Amino acid sequence: MTFEQPTKDTPVGEQSTTVTRRSKLLSLVLRHSPQTIGLELDEAGWAHTDELLACLARSGKAMSPVQLQAVVASCAKQRFAFSEDGKRIRANQGHSVTIELQLVPSTPPDALYHGTATRFLDAILAQGLQRQKRHHVHLSASIETAGAVGRRHGKLALLRVDAAGMVANGHVFYCSDNGVWLTDAVPVTYLQRLDE
DSSP states (O other): OOOOOOOOOSOHHHHHHHHHHHHHHHHIIIIIOGGGGTOOOOTTSOEEHHHHHHHHHHTTOOOOHHHHHHHHHHOTTOOEEEOTTSSEEEESSOOOSOOOOOOOBOOOOSEEEEEEEGGGHHHHHHHOEEOTTSSSEEEBSOHHHHHHHHHTTSSEEEEEEEHHHHHHTTOOEEEOTTSOEEESEEOGGGEEEOOO
16 A cells, blocks of 8 residues: 555644544554454454455545554554555554564663552552553653653552563563553562652
């Protein structure tokens, strides 16, 4: 599939709202519920780009190739990726459906960070960070990024993760294509609250 530059036929604010709405739709179908539009993902989470567009159209949520490219290109968090030839697309991480992202174990920075809301702190400090419905716990190498993620959920609670200590004790980390650090769980002993 060949992509063109998006056109600017709508006002900037309206474009932003439309791109956000389309990004949320892509997150739904590529991370959580592809069946809602009749789409099938392969074992690594890839969908054929043409099939995705056809399924969206049949579901009354039509998106053009240019609009799809605009969503992928404008996502600051790089949630989505095209294959090198542009014929396939997938979410980079955050899936609740069973897929194999083919991640390679990587050595993280000594410290990673996790932003959450204060209302979740008691559970986290009792059980550690759990992946919940996702495949992995998501961590950031940047305090700023972790803070931005945490603020989306409410009053910010920022946690430092002793990644070096975890690695020394056999825990495995992966780094997704968009720079998010992933691990199966973070036990309480490796957590330190930073915003006290």
